Amino acid sequence: MTDKIIVLYIDDEDNNLNSFKASLRREFSVVTALTAEEGLTIAASEEIHVVIADQRMPGMSGVEFFEKLMKINPDPIRILLTGYSDIASVIDAINKGEVYRFIDKPWNIDQVKIAIKNAAEIYFTRKELKDKNERLQKIISEMNQFVYSLSHELRGPLMSISSVSNLAKMESKEPSVREYFEMIDSATDKLDDYIYKIMDFYRATKIExxxxxxxxxxxxxxxxxxxxxxxxxxxxxxxxxxxxxxxxxxxxxxxxxxxxxxxxxxxxxxxxxxxxxxxxxxxxxxxxxxxxxxxxxxxxxxxxxxxxxxxxxxxxxxxxxxxxxxxxxxxxxxxxxxxxxxxxxxxxxxxxxxxxxxxxxxxxxxxxxxx
The missing domain is CATH 3.30.565.10 (Histidine kinase-like ATPase, C-terminal domain)
Structure with missing residues (x-):
């Protein structure tokens, strides 16, 4: 797997694709597509960090492409290439396709590089946050299950201790011995009460x-x-x-x-x-x-x-x-x-x-x- 930022560029003009790839291939891993449909297929099957699409493409506009991309793979950060006259499309792209930014045509190579790097930084930050959230949810789930199971497992032996203590008190006539079993009962009652509180804690904070x-x-x-x-x-x-x-x-x-x-x-x-x-x-x-x-x-x-x-x-x-x-x-x-x-x-x-x-x-x- 490459350490470079992976960029998918979609444009219906072959010359634009070749120029883009030649200009950026040393700094980024560039994947290109001639049609929006091809771009969607690539985005669905490969890891992509940043997607750049031209607004004016036959069959499917850049805005429409990003709308569909959101459903297939919402993770890549999206950049739209457009002209000044496409301001309505820019607004649509921001609202419908959640586009990170747009770049005016004809594009400047340095501007594109900065945009890609900034977009990739957002991608990796989001991915790190998502991974941490998933690990946290896994830990919370495992901890909840552990507490719930432990509470149930503890009550069984406690009930056994309490039953044996009650039998012993019934059979013993020695006051000092009965006092010891009363102390055992007191301790088991406190522990049982604490287990109930743990279960209440689980119900109060973890269950919908x-x-x-x-x-x-x-x-x-x-x-x-x-x-x-x-x-x-x-x-x-x-x-x-x-x-x-x-x-x-x-x-x-x-x-x-x-x-x-x-x-x-x-x-x-x-x-x-x-x-x-x-x-x-x-x-x-x-x-x-x-x-x-x-x-x-x-x-x-x-x-x-x-x-x-x-x-x-x-x-x-x-x-x-x-x-x-x-x-x-x-x-x-x-x-x-x-x-x-x-x-x-x-x-x-x-x-x-x-x-x-x-x-x-x-x-x-x-x-x-x-x-």
Whole structure:
């Protein structure tokens, strides 16, 4: 393979082709074609960096040629040769054939050389960027698959450890031995919770939206039942107010990521000796949008952390022993759903999170109408 810039030149006059090739063959690898059809055949089968075509060719104009070339091989950078009287063709070439530049006839050899070199620089820059993007997408895909598979593979052994620990506690009468197994259970629970967060991270950031109709009363009831099985909520009053006035559409799994992590934070960061621990969940929804408000009277967030709580691995308080993933995943899910989120907090008084989400059915309809 040559290291030279490969130039395809199309012109219906044989003398022009020979002159072009003789003038540039030392600096560039020049391929010529007498017809636009021949040029398209070459561009479809060979590596070409820059294509130069005359506007006035029988059968197919330069603009028409570049339009067809865009469909066959859009990578080469395109240059049009034209006269001053062809200004309308130049405009068409820029609009329809995405021509990089045009050169007036009769062309100057030095001008053509500079144009080819500049065009080739764009070609190689784009190619490098395309190659890097493809490698990046491959890495991201492999990493996503690795995280997803790893999370599933880890849960199996964890469940086995938990089952064996429960059996051992049932058979052992020694308090100190049972204490050791309680410590094992505590550690496995934390690891299992972290695996769930990894899966939520995957759902929140890597999976495309799957739009379904949302019935908030049903979802909240399901989630609260799950929360009561996961945490001891006997000392926490949960006040729920759902007012849904119309059908609402969004991604169910991302919505549950939002609900889960906001409730988890409201539950985990209560003031330990507070006899009136409370979590308020308010949902107001119509066919256009939904407003979700999560409020608690917990330990709150220090001002120094408030502006950073949505950053990856940023813990909300000095007392936090969490992963630093929760609020990041909430923010990512809200962003993926086209919404907005804000947070207010006062230390030892509590935290309020406000979320606005548009109906994705409405958003898709508006997008289609705009097009």
């Amino acid at each position: 939206n799957k739009i379904t109709e949302i019935r908030f009363n049903e979802i909240i009831a399901e989630q609260l039942d799950f929360y009561r099985k996961k945490w001891d909520l006997s000392a926490i009053e949960v006040i729920v107010d759902v007012n849904q006035l119309g059908p609402f559409f969004t991604d169910d799994s991302k919505l549950r990521v939002i609900l889960n992590h906001l409730f988890s934070n409201a539950c985990n960061y209560q003031i330990e000796n507070n006899p009136n621990k409370t979590i308020w969940i308010s949902i107001t929804c119509d066919s256009n949008s939904v407003s979700l408000v999560f409020k608690d009277n917990g330990i709150g967030i220090e001002k120094e952390f408030l502006g950073q709580v949505f950053n990856l691995f940023q813990r909300a308080t000095k007392k936090s022993v969490g992963s630093g993933l929760g609020l990041y995943m909430v923010k990512e899910s809200v962003t993926q759903l086209g919404g907005e989120i804000s947070i207010d907090s006062v230390v030892n008084e509590g935290t309020t999170v406000n979320i606005f989400l548009p109906s994705l059915i409405l958003a898709e309809s508006e997008k289609e109408a705009a097009q």
